[in-house]
Amino acid sequence: MTPALLHRLIVAVADDVIAHADELTELDRAVGDGDHGINMKRGFEAVRADALSTAEKPLPDALKAIGTQLVMKVGGASGPLYGTLFLALSKEIAPDASNLPAAFAKAVEAVKARGKSQAGQKTMLDVLTPVQLALAEGEGDLPARLPDVAASAANATIPMLATRGRASFLGERSIGHMDPGARSSALIVASVCRALED
């Protein structure tokens, strides 16, 4: 992991999230309070602003810096969750990312603990869990496969009934809408993979 690659990754993810802020807001208006896009944009603008200095750090420290920015700036319900994902990943990841599957698995567990939730409740975990499983299996060309795994998983949340988070208050009315957190995680996974393939 070179500073140049890390910088490319950070910028790619941040730019993608910022570019899709309106879409995330629309998705969140349907099932939540409509702030997911604004919150994520705020957080990733802060990450984007620090991209150069963050990329100079060893991978674990860079992830910690990103996680801290997200926790402090995103707010809402997703700030703590994305922050926890990156912070937990930063604690587990080897500087050369050689243990990514195991580290990512621990990070997903941390998100479950933080949100007191699990897969099947129509949340970002419904994307993170299949991605984590695909990483663990390690089959095929992962950067090529993972975006599809994530996108399919995000689509799969459309017919689901929300049983966690603000959307769960809508009950049956949450059915027929993609979960905003699932969409943003799928975006981030696709972004990382695309930047790695370039």
Added chain:
Amino acid sequence: MKDDTATEQAADRAELINAVGLHARPSVKLTQLAKTFDCRVEIALSADGPWVDAKSPVKVMRVKAPRGAVLHVRTFGKGARAAMDSLMSLVRSGFGEATDRPADIRHG
């Protein structure tokens, strides 16, 4: 003289004369005062109980005795009598609050 501090006890009662009775701030004051004593302190709305630990803020708050109710107090252990004097002073002073009936209080 036999040391009877372990079995020292006192019992007394007083009418709640303050406007809100044993609600909110008075219940907090009662608990805070009870906590300054080593001896056990209990309160009830009748001589038969049920008796409630006066050092527990939540339990005291839940007694919800209105103005006019009689508050029974009993204390056990070292300093029980001195504690009782202090607690009775607090209750009889109306917890230092307005003693008018709520309807009598003029506003504005």
Added chain:
Amino acid sequence: MPNVGIVIVSHSPKIAEGAADMVRQMVGDNVNLAYTGGDPGGGLGTGVASIRAAIDRAWSEAGVAILVDLGGAETNSEIAVEMLDADRRGRVVVCNAPIVEGAVMAATEASGGSPLETVRRTAEELSPQ
């Protein structure tokens, strides 16, 4: 040992301040008390940084009990606690209690010199058992 400190974390700055006013008026001044409300963007919500600052303001060697309102306040408070130095982390608890009544009860308990666990337990007596 000094009294346990109390922190109030609400989505609303007004609720946080109002709850703190009630605590001060009902319990008095012998408990370290800090409050925070509102998110980094200035709207209703909570923020980790402001919670951390509130913990610092209310800090006591006997520890700190945090009272929260809705989910985000609890989650962000948990994160704020995890970000504390190791020697302080173990002396801060987030109470499962209604925010206003819990703060008043916790502060009452704290004002009597009770330890942190007792302060937490008292606040949590208000919640369904």
